[in-house]
Amino acid sequence: MCSNKPKDPIVLIKTNYGNIKVRLYNKTPIHRDNFLKKAEEGFYKDLIFHRVIKDFMIQGGDLRTKNDADSLSEEKTIGDTISAEIKFPLYYHKRGALAAARWGDSENPTKASSISQFYIVTGELIFDEELNNLEKKRFERLKQQIYNDIQSDNKEVIKTLYKEGNKEKITELRNEWQAQAIKEAESRKAETRYSESQREFYKTKGGTPFLDGEYTVFGEVIEGMDVVDKIQNVETNGRDKPIQKVVMDMVVLEK
Structure with a gap:
C-alpha cells in the first residue's frame, strides 16, 4: 500500500x-x-x-x-x-x-x-525514582502555569478588589482558581508523564x-x-x- x-x-x-x-x-x-x-x-x-x-x-x-x-x-x-x-x-x-x-x-x-x-x-542511564520525581515536578509546574494564566486573565478584577480593600473576596477567588488549576492539571496529567517505552529507553x-x-x-x-x-x-x-x-x-x- x-x-x-x-x-x-x-x-x-x-x-x-x-x-x-x-x-x-x-x-x-x-x-x-x-x-x-x-x-x-x-x-x-x-x-x-x-x-x-x-x-x-x-x-x-x-x-x-x-x-x-x-x-x-x-x-x-x-x-x-x-x-x-x-x-x-x-x-x-x-x-x-x-x-x-x-x-x-x-x-x-x-x-x-x-x-x-x-x-x-x-x-x-536514568531510572524510575528520578523519572518519578521529574514527573511530580513537571505536574507542579503545569498546575502553577494554569493558575498563573487564570490569575492573569482576571487581573482587572483583582485590581478592582484591591482598590476596594476587599481582601476576603480576593482570598475567595484565589482559592477558587487554585481548585480550578488543580482540576485542569489533573485532566492534563498525561502531558507530564513518561510512557513505559520512554521509561525503558531512559533505563537501558x-x-x-x-x-x-x-x-x-x-x-x-x-x-x-x-x-x-x-x-x-x-x-x-x-x-x-x-x-x-x-x-x-x-x-x-x-x-
Missing part, C-alpha cells in the same frame, strides 16, 4: 571525527525548515562543536566559531530566535535526540530556540530527561552515534570547549 505521509528529511552532519546522520521531525516544521535552509546555504560549514560535556551532550552551530573559534566569549544578550515547538511527551531527550539550544528562562520566558545552535544528547540507553518540556527536540540521530561518542570523549578546557577543534559541515540527503 502507498502512503501519502511525507518523509522526514535526512541531513548528514560531516565532522573530522566521522559522519552523523540525523532525521528531522515533520511535526516541528519551524525547526525542520530552519535547519534545512541553513544546511543548504552552507551556514554550518567550518563551524565547530564548541561545547562538549561527557554523558550530557555535544553542542554546535554558533556562527562566531567560524573564524575565531579560540576566542568564543559568553553571549550577554539574546540572539536571533525561532518560536519554540516543544512536543513533550511525543519527543523527549533520549540518547541521540537532536534539539535546539536556547537562552535561559529569565531573558527568554517563551523558551524560544536559538536560530542556529543545536545539540545532540548523549546522556546517561539513557538520555537527559530533566530537559524534557524545556527545550525543542526536533530530530534524532539515525546513524553515527559512535561518532557522537567519539566527540563527547574529546579533551576539553575549563569551559567545556574541545582542545582540538571538532569541525562540521552539512549535506541535505533527503527533503
